[in-house]
Amino acid sequence: MRIEIKKGMRSIVAAAAATALGFTMAACGSSNDASDNGSASTPTISFMLDWTPNTNHIGLYVAEKLGYYKDAGINVKILPTAQAGAETSVENGVANVGFGGLTNIASYNAQGADLEAVFDLVQKPIARWCSLASRTDIKTPKDFSGKTFVSFGSAEQDANILQMIKTAGGNPEIKRATAGTNTFNTLTSGKGDFGGFYATWEGVESELNGPALNCFVASDWGVPGNPDQIGFHVKKSWLNEGSNKENLKKFIAATKKGYDYALANPDKASDILVEQAKEAKLDEKLVKASMKMITEQNIWSTKDPKKVDGTFNEQDGQEYLDFLQENKVFTDKDGKTLDKAPQMGDISTNEFVD
Incomplete structure (x- = not known):
């Protein structure tokens, strides 16, 4: 069950409910190999949102509108969120890449999934x-x-x-x-x-x-680390198929360029998001105010305020995972508490971010 939030808003509790559902959506006629989609010469990467389009996704829509994906030699298909969630859809091959949180990846993998976080947009707790x-x-x-x-x-x-x-x-x-x-x-x-x-x-x-x-x-x-490392994830086995590693790197570079544009041009990027995601009927004032907060508080950056970092902070991530483990949050598919906290090195990588 997904919860529809008024005016496209998403609450933390709604996100948690979606995560708790487990794997309920089966793949239907989709391919795990991005190179098998689209035209014979241009690979297509399918990307699933975690919720209705919002400023977390603005880099994708900017990259699409300004031709960054075309310049990188890839097609990108942005998919609306599925009822079962982006993590389940990526695990089952419905999408190649999904948007979600690091803790979600840890929870899904504890129950038998094969996911890896590959790009971290959010650098500060939100x-x-x-x-x-x-x-x-x-x-x-x-x-x-x-x-x-x-x-x-x-x-x-x-x-x-x-x-x-x-x-x-x-x-x-x-x-x-x-x-x-x-x-x-x-x-x-x-x-x-x-x-x-x-x-x-x-x-x-x-x-x-x-x-x-x-x-x-x-x-x-008193809560250690950063609970909100949020970004992109893929299925590990998908990475080992065909040219998927190369295509993923192109995708992340082009999308990062889209986010960088949004940080440097927040109002223009907001207009692009509202226009490109017409079905979401986004409030322009809300989008622009959100981008204003993101840029002023450097939510996506720890170095250059006009460029997203894109990388995971392993120390912050592990401290938070250890905290959750101490509180018996992670369980396996049989409901048994894990003996050891999920490890950042197993569930995330910075390999694909330049």
């Missing part, structure tokens, strides 16, 4: 744990204690919240409520006290249109 600003009784994560968390029962989210409460000096106990179609509505209805949001999209939506939120970042409250 998850926020928020109550409505009108809730003056919630001043720090300590005040989450005993209150109702709008959630789909994600063990990862619980680990984050309980650690934040403990660090703030509270009693690590919470109640849970199932989110409706919109986390904002669940909070304003009084059915929940706090929930998870993404700063670069829902956080911006809150600032533009309300309701106002009071938010906390997990890494400020």
Whole structure:
């Protein structure tokens, strides 16, 4: 089950629900070899979004519009998200490349998948744990204690919240409520006290249109590493077929160029996203405000603010995976807790990023 978020917004709890589904979608007449698609001379890479188009995907649409893929000698087919999720679709060969988080890859591989993260767009934590600003009784994560968390029962989210409460000096106990179609509505209805949001999209939506939120970042409250290394993933076995490694490198280089253009020209890139993804009916003000936040806060960059890094921070990633392992988040296909945390070297690579 995927949750439709008002105005294309995606909540953290909705993402967690999709991840928890497991592998439910079978491949139907698709090819795992990018070189087998498209024309005889130009390979096609199929890319599956994780949600409705938003600024996380802007580099793809810019690269498509400005001819970067054509210049690289590849075709790219952007696929709408499947109900089962991008990870499942990539695992089953429905798409060659998908968009998703590093923790998702670790969770899927723990249950038998063969995925590898190959490009990291998000370099800083963007998850926020928020109550409505009108809730003056919630001043720090300590005040989450005993209150109702709008959630789909994600063990990862619980680990984050309980650690934040403990660090703030509270009693690590919470109640849970199932989110409706919109986390904002669940909070304003009084059915929940706090929930998870993404700063670069829902956080911006809150600032533009309300309701106002009071938010906390997990890494400020005792959660180690970076929970939000988010980008592209592939199936490992697909990489070993034909010219897929070479084609993937071309794809990542061209897409990175698209993201770089977006950082240097955020308003123009926003116009391209709105135009190229017409079916999403994106709010132009929201897109431009999101890109403004991304560029001003260097969400995608740690070095040159006009260029995305694209690489994974192994130390930050492993610290977070170890934290989740300590909290018994990762389980195998039989539901047994793993004996050892997933390793960054097994689930991610920087090989394809120049």
